[in-house]
Amino acid sequence: MDQQYVINSWLERLHARHSRLGALILTMMGDAFIPRGGAVALSSILEICAAMGFAGGAVRTAMSRLQADLWLESNRVGRASFYAPHARGKPVFAASIKRIYGPRLTLDEAPLRLIVLDQGAGRDALRTRLERLGYGQLAPSIMVAPATGPAPELGGGGYVLTASAAASTMRPLATRIWPITDIATQYRHFIETYEAIQPDDLATLTPRDALIARFVLIHDYRLIILNDPALPNQMLPPDWPGPAARQICAALYKSLLSASESHISDTALGPNGPLPPPNPPLALRFPD
Incomplete structure (x- = not known):
């Protein structure tokens, strides 16, 4: 499989969906920069966003909005600007990281x-x-x-x-309260998009392209799983596609991790120079 074609098609799909740039930047912060201390230079964000096809002006506008909404805070060191999670947003980042990368929740039933x-x-x-x-x-x-x-x-x-409720009422109740059908459709679309790609297909990507692929992949998955209420099996349709989507995401993510991390180590800057090494939990993502 032509790896460059894969990357280009993923980026074309990202732009075709008119995804909010601010949401993508939050994905990048939680996925790659919080594990390295959280503070990253605006120049590093601009560089990777440019490689993904986003203009510098759009990136600066998105960063300003995230700062105004108290998702990020900025500091200047000399002439350089650095962004890190705002104190108000840190608990949300922590919960999201646990939900996306932590052990899969598998419950048959729950009150x-x-x-x-x-x-x-x-x-x-x-x-x-x-x-x-x-x-x-x-x-x-x-x-x-x-x-x-x-x-x-x-x-x-x-x-x-x-x-508590009778088992016979759980699934109709879930469909009434949560957009179960829509979430299932999104999971199935994710599966259709990524299932044909094998981890070995991504093995020869350059470190920069591996990071781009990692961000697009995990952004697609994040937008679904953070809207998934993690219901027990008794409340879900019997053919629930969530586990299959997670399995595909985990396999591809792990295949991209080493090369993408090398690009961050070589290029991304923090207030004290190159970013510190990632924290140990990064290597333990998707444990199942």
Whole structure:
């Protein structure tokens, strides 16, 4: 398989979807730069984005918006600008990294956690935060998710209840609350896009192209999995495509990791010069 054709086709698809550049930059931060301390030079972001076909002005505009929205913060060292996750965004990055790269969640069944929202001023913000954690809206004041971990901190803005439901009602309930059909369609499209590519097909990519391929691959996957509420099997259709998509993503990602990391080591800069080595958890991504 022509590796350059593969990269070009992936980039063409990325641009054809009119993907938000800011979302792609957040993918890059969580995927490659947070494991190396988090702070990266604007020049390094501009360089890799240019290789992916994005103009410098568009990149600078996207970075400014991410800073205004408190996803990133910037600092200057001499004439150079450096960007790192904002304190408010760090917990979201951490949760996303765990969800994307951590062990696959496999539960046959789980009770439901209901959160009843208060009518106070922070209600909309709390609802948005719960949606990012995979909660769906059962009613205007009730959010619901499988009770698979600790209850989220509500800051006095709601009440937590645990409930159970008959197995026969779980799948219809899931379809009503979450966009299960749409998520399944996105997973199947991901599978169709990447299943024909074998890890060995990417082995001879240059380090720069390996990094580009890694960013496009994980960005595609991130946009799906972070909208997947990680429901137990009893709430999912029997032919749920999530595990197959993850398996494909993991195999390709691992095949790209070494070469792409060498490009980062050779080219990306932080406030103190070349970025430090990646933290140990990077090598443990997709453990299953």
